[in-house]
Amino acid sequence: MELQEGPGAAAAASVAPEPGSGKHIPWEDPELPRLPAFYRTLRELLARPRAFFRSLGRDGWAEALAFALITGTVGLLACLFWGTLLYAAASRALAEAWGIPHVYTVGTGLTIFLIVLSPVVVLFNQGFGALCLWAAVALAGAGRGLNPAWRIYNYAQGAMVAALIPFLGAPLAGLWVLLLIYLGVQTVFQTSGWRTLGVLVLFLLLQTFFLLLLLGTLLALLTFLGFLLFLG
DSSP, rough: OOOOOOHHHHHHHHSSOOOOOOOOOOGGOTTTTTHHHHHHHHHHHHHHHHHHHHTSSSOOOOHHHHHHHHHHHHHHHHHHHHHHHHHHHHHHHHHHHHHHHHHHHHHHHHHHHHHHHHHHHHHHHHHHHHHHHHHHHTTTTTTHHHHHHHHHHHGGGHHHHHHGGGTTTHHHHHHHHHHHHHHHHHHHTTTOOHHHHHHHHHHHHHHHHHHHHHHHHHHHHHHHHHHHHHHO
């Protein structure tokens, strides 16, 4: 026997967000203050990722990118901070054992350079990673939507806050991001576990291939410029 819904239940249903509409993601609610909205979104993403991705929606790219820029920059700065401490200890040991006094100075300069450019590095990572995920989803036959892949990849960067944990936070954050991408693809594109795993493998292979291609191109360009300087 079915229960009859009263007027109150009908009114509540009329204003409730539709599944997959993305309307009740706090970060995308213009009526909420930014700081509480960010905290609530991060809490829902990390504590209940499947429920979060079920309500993610397929429209809108700017909000997801802004969220990823915040969490990605925080995570990158945390990695640089803990890495610098570890590097300082290692370089001091090298200096005492082998007499290499300038290793720490070189590393510090590189770290400062990365800190200044951290938002640019994160922005590049978001665009590059989202395109690789979109291509992986399409190659696996799971879907062809760029916007859903973009939103999944960008919101998955919320796990980068785990990099705040000393030393072990960086690998934990990386694995957590991959897990969120897996759950996001499986939930949004409604794929099986094996197909979702295939998407993740393709995603990692595409990222590795294009990064190696980019590094090879830069190395070839620098070699060519060095050759021109040598001739001049």
